[in-house]
Amino acid sequence: MKRALVLFAHGARAASWAAPFERLRDGLREQLPGTPVTLAFLELMEPRLPEAVTAQVADGVDDITVVPVFLGQGGHLLRDLPALAEQIRAAHPGLRLQLAGAIGEDPGVQAAMRDYCVRSLGNV
Template sequence: MKAIILFGHGARDSRWREPFDRLADLWRAQHPDVLIELAFLEMMQPSLPEAVASLVGRGVTHITVVPVFFGQGGHLRNDFPALLSSCQEQYPQIVLNATGAVGEDLSVLQAIIDFGARAL
């Protein structure tokens, strides 16, 4: 069974999470056969290890983590690989991989440009 984790930074203000919840809801509507979890680096729950544990507990064997960041800053270069490695060590029986930051994808950048163009 496959699953996806949308991984964000986290914030003190709970409203910051609302777009992530909408993304997860959109995923569920469009891909009901693939489980999704949210995870956050700090200040919000669940953490990445908690989200991985939840999915493994539900029988998932392949997890793809999608960092919902605009670029490869220190968190994605340093903190994220260490977290991912720790999760893989804890669950060696699963396949755990990650994509690049969403903000580095040309189609995401184009969607932002299109959004701006519609605002004119």
């Protein structure tokens, strides 16, 4: 079984918006040598999620975990992502596709964000 990780972000018109997500992807690639890690977008940027998954499958991946790099479970994660997952599963019936929760809802990520907020106050 060949596993891969796809970071799923919203996308924006400004190319610079993707920079933090690209750094996250690059750091994960260093941390997970041998595991393909890609970045995909819902809209406004490329690649879109179905195309990113198709590229992974073409490279022999048969187990993909999609991690939404969203702060919370809004409409995009409640409606759009499940619809995309259904489309992807139909196009790649042998693929194991797992959807993680929104990264911003993870307790460890919440703790890191709290720490950042406290540090932003300065000498506390």
